[in-house]
Amino acid sequence: MVASTTCSQYTMDVCFVPELAQTVFAPLETFAVFAIANRPDAQIEVSTSDGDSAAFNLIKVPSIGGGYYTFMTSIKMSGKPVTLKYSYFINGEKVDLDGYATIVPKSGHGNDEEFSTVVELKEQQGALSVKIPWLNVDDWQGWAWVRPRATWIEPRWVSLHNFGRFGAHFLMLQPLNHSIDPASTFSVFPCSSAEATVHLTGARDGEEPGIYARVRRTKADAVAKIYVVGKLSTSADIFESVNGAINLAKKYLGTSDVAYYDPPALDRGLISPFNQLGFCTWSSIGEHIRPTGEKLRTLVKSLKSSEIPVGSFIIDDGWQDTRHGYNGPGEKMRGLWSFDVWDGMNVSFKETVSIIKEGLDTVENVGVWMALHAYWNSIASESPLVAKYKMCPFKLGVDCVPGIKGDGFDDIQTLSELDEKDHIWWLPPKELAYQFWKDYFTFCADAGITFAKIDDQSFSSFLAGVDGAEEAFALWNGMNKAADEVFGVGRVIHCMAHYERTFNGDIGMGLATNGMRVVFRNTDDFGLPRPNVHRDHIHYNLMNCIVTSRMSLIPDADMFMSCAQWAEYHAVLRAFFPGPVLLSDRAEEHDLKVIHKLIAKTTSGHYELVKSHNPAEPLSSRIWEPSLDSGIGPSIKAGSYFPASNSSSLVMWSSRDGAESPSTDILLSSDIVDLLGRHILEGAKYALWFSEMQKLVTFENASGLNAAIPLAEITLQPESHEIITAAPFYKVGDIDVASLGLIGKYAGLAAIADTKVCDTALDLSILFEGQLGFIVTDSSRLSISINGEPATFTSTDLSSSATLVTVGLKYSDELNSSDYWTVKVSSP
Numbered sequence: 001m002v003a004s005t006t007c008s009q010y011t012m013d014v015c016f017v018p019e020l021a022q023t024v025f026a027p028l029e030t031f032a033v034f035a036i037a038n039r040p041d042a043q044i045e046v047s048t049s050d051g052d053s054a055a056f057n058l059i060k061v062p063s064i065g066g067g068y069y070t071f072m073t074s075i076k077m078s079g080k081p082v083t084l085k086y087s088y089f090i091n092g093e094k095v096d097l098d099g100y101a102t103i104v105p106k107s108g109h110g111n112d113e114e115f116s117t118v119v120e121l122k123e124q125q126g127a128l129s130v131k132i133p134w135l136n137v138d139d140w141q142g143w144a145w146v147r148p149r150a151t152w153i154e155p156r157w158v159s160l161h162n163f164g165r166f167g168a169h170f171l172m173l174q175p176l177n178h179s180i181d182p183a184s185t186f187s188v189f190p191c192s193s194a195e196a197t198v199h200l201t202g203a204r205d206g207e208e209p210g211i212y213a214r215v216r217r218t219k220a221d222a223v224a225k226i227y228v229v230g231k232l233s234t235s236a237d238i239f240e241s242v243n244g245a246i247n248l249a250k251k252y253l254g255t256s257d258v259a260y261y262d263p264p265a266l267d268r269g270l271i272s273p274f275n276q277l278g279f280c281t282w283s284s285i286g287e288h289i290r291p292t293g294e295k296l297r298t299l300v301k302s303l304k305s306s307e308i309p310v311g312s313f314i315i316d317d318g319w320q321d322t323r324h325g326y327n328g329p330g331e332k333m334r335g336l337w338s339f340d341v342w343d344g345m346n347v348s349f350k351e352t353v354s355i356i357k358e359g360l361d362t363v364e365n366v367g368v369w370m371a372l373h374a375y376w377n378s379i380a381s382e383s384p385l386v387a388k389y390k391m392c393p394f395k396l397g398v399d400c401v402p403g404i405k406g407d408g409f410d411d412i413q414t415l416s417e418l419d420e421k422d423h424i425w426w427l428p429p430k431e432l433a434y435q436f437w438k439d440y441f442t443f444c445a446d447a448g449i450t451f452a453k454i455d456d457q458s459f460s461s462f463l464a465g466v467d468g469a470e471e472a473f474a475l476w477n478g479m480n481k482a483a484d485e486v487f488g489v490g491r492v493i494h495c496m497a498h499y500e501r502t503f504n505g506d507i508g509m510g511l512a513t514n515g516m517r518v519v520f521r522n523t524d525d526f527g528l529p530r531p532n533v534h535r536d537h538i539h540y541n542l543m544n545c546i547v548t549s550r551m552s553l554i555p556d557a558d559m560f561m562s563c564a565q566w567a568e569y570h571a572v573l574r575a576f577f578p579g580p581v582l583l584s585d586r587a588e589e590h591d592l593k594v595i596h597k598l599i600a601k602t603t604s605g606h607y608e609l610v611k612s613h614n615p616a617e618p619l620s621s622r623i624w625e626p627s628l629d630s631g632i633g634p635s636i637k638a639g640s641y642f643p644a645s646n647s648s649s650l651v652m653w654s655s656r657d658g659a660e661s662p663s664t665d666i667l668l669s670s671d672i673v674d675l676l677g678r679h680i681l682e683g684a685k686y687a688l689w690f691s692e693m694q695k696l697v698t699f700e701n702a703s704g705l706n707a708a709i710p711l712a713e714i715t716l717q718p719e720s721h722e723i724i725t726a727a728p729f730y731k732v733g734d735i736d737v738a739s740l741g742l743i744g745k746y747a748g749l750a751a752i753a754d755t756k757v758c759d760t761a762l763d764l765s766i767l768f769e770g771q772l773g774f775i776v777t778d779s780s781r782l783s784i785s786i787n788g789e790p791a792t793f794t795s796t797d798l799s800s801s802a803t804l805v806t807v808g809l810k811y812s813d814e815l816n817s818s819d820y821w822t823v824k825v826s827s828p
Helices: 238-253 283-284 293-305 349-359 384-388 409-413 430-446 457-462 465-486 499-502 533-548 567-575 592-596 669-679 815-819
Strands: 001-004 012-015 025-026 030-038 043-048 053-057 069-076 082-090 093-096 099-104 113-121 127-131 140-149 154-157 168-175 185-191 196-201 211-217 224-233 277-278 312-315 320-324 334-341 365-371 392-395 424-427 453-457 492-494 518-521 553-556 580-581 600-601 607-609 636-642 647-653 661-670 685-690 697-698 711-715 720-728 730-731 735-742 750-757 761-767 770-776 783-786 789-790 794-799 803-810 821-827
Touching: 012 082, 012 735, 030 043, 030 082, 030 661, 043 730, 053 069, 069 711, 093 211, 099 636, 099 697, 099 770, 113 211, 113 238, 127 803, 140 211, 154 735, 168 238, 168 499, 185 196, 185 499, 196 334, 211 224, 224 238, 224 453, 238 533, 238 685, 238 789, 277 750, 283 312, 293 349, 293 533, 312 349, 334 349, 334 384, 334 430, 334 553, 349 365, 365 553, 365 647, 392 457, 392 465, 392 553, 392 750, 424 567, 430 465, 430 770, 453 465, 453 636, 457 465, 457 499, 465 492, 533 553, 533 567, 533 636, 533 711, 553 685, 553 783, 567 720, 567 789, 592 600, 592 761, 600 636, 636 669, 647 669, 661 669, 669 685, 685 735, 685 770, 711 720, 783 803
Parallel strands: 025 099, 277 312, 277 580, 312 365, 365 453, 453 492, 492 518, 518 553
Antiparallel strands: 001 012, 012 030, 030 069, 043 053, 043 082, 082 093, 082 099, 113 224, 127 211, 140 154, 140 168, 168 185, 168 196, 185 224, 196 211, 320 334, 392 424, 600 607, 636 647, 647 720, 661 711, 685 697, 685 720, 730 735, 735 770, 750 761, 761 821, 770 803, 783 789, 783 821, 794 803
């Protein structure tokens, strides 16, 4: 929350750490409170519930981004919770702000605990609701991962007392009851099995207040169990609780020994389509506009003329042979007619693929979009496929996933109206599901298709009854098996797949794939016509990754456009996600600067993606702060660690409501400790390099892990971002050197494959071409060699004791015999 007041002389903007309505815990006897204001002469005060008051004092810290000032005061803790009331003066008048912040001392009385409820369905039981006895709704608030739409799970801030109608698939909670250790985090995981699924909701009509497990049988004539587990951790690191709950679920499900692993990077002589720069036709042609041969030629020509090295290409929705008016009322009902392309393509399936591969010689993989049930409303009831595969009619039931309501845009994805009784899906019986998909994929492969994006997967959970649930399982299992056999292992993007099986069931937990991770679309589309859609897309991706990155899943952040729709804002996220990087530019609308921050040439002369393999994760210490509120206030923040360089990137996105105000943050020493975590080097000094604003701040890990020393005030204008590289200084001779990786890339640290240090040299193995950056304390005594040859470098003084040094790495034919550029930085 921000305070803003305007008088005849000026406007006063101020925000606080901790914010109003925020509860934080104090690990020390003295607690630092901060304010950020737009005036250096701001008069700001705080009063406490103990009857004390204090004035904030202007402190001198670097202001990066400009225009705001940092103030600080301290609160003495007396062993009991303290509330803070903030005020400031404007034009001589005192303004008292509504609401308060709460500081709770860490009492040390809490203990880690584990909780579990096992629910078993009897043989004839199709569904069951059970109250979870160890979740007191008055004790907890926090983040709930709920399913507000048919195909997507998103984080919402909730109080368990007012939980709402949506089904929840994960809870990460903080205490409201002050008798519970304030450092506690309570993570709750409803774990589905192959025989039954479960999600959590609040009480419904006639039920006593509480949180309930809603269990549905998915396999007939079998013992069906699900598990709701919880981990209460009193560590300040919330991820201990998250890991504890998921590991406990694995124990009950019997998957503790299942090791997760990635699909092969090379299969059947083809590179994985997800390790290449990709392109998708969805936004490029125009949403809901069907592709044609001519439209594809126009796109391919544009990509070719711009020399964009696309390696994989997806033909999205609209290419299939479909018919309208079947399987339900109205023309919106769309069903698959045959395996071939639609008549309006004006070229054959093979010719469609040839347009792409012949027009773009860099493309190795061409994929197609499909739905798990073949098309949005399954197979058209009069299609020749119905007889061939002995298709059966299946009813849909919204009661299978209660709480979801359709409206407007979202309805066109699936049902066009809520009255499901008129909707019938025609699908192959479960014993023919695999054969259907094997034949369909083989038909596609014969035309040159090498992978698939399978969409609308979680809508299969609306198939009614136990028969419908069994059919849904058979469709996915058959599809995945057939795709592995026809295209190669792990060549499917699983999209619109947010439901019990993936988020917290047998797919997500690795049972369905024997531990092999599957590529999983992590959120809804990036550019939908909704308020705050861009910042919410970043927020949902990062928050969902808290769960999905711990599953047998490879989170995919969706496509983006390099020259529209907040391009760099989205591009940055893709650089710090392990999933595919997909462009969806319109013809002749490409920003090559953005694209080339995501790719680089290797020593072989081929372009590859420059991105982190560890997904960005929200900072543990900032997970509860109100980064989505109106006015000035904190940004969205996430970190990613790069083990080969012993370094991390802290990524920040401006995120205020409506993009009407800048984000303002105070970077604390505790944030850097949080960012580096267990990888922090004791006693080390770190360079904090602000890549967008070209500024340097240093941090020394010598103040104790609980210290919160202000390092900088950071202002991000709407739509903007910042990437802070936290790199350790190494002693090289008599100077200190910190390696920044490639400074022209978003995830430049990903270029470093190995780091070795001796007394007089820093040796690096570098994967990609580009400008390699260092922060050094004295460039006059520095020498750099590349592959054993002396190299020329440039120096830019940042301060009297810090210089930015850059040296260029360039591809040449002589490098083909090596996987790396070897760089030696030395000082006599």
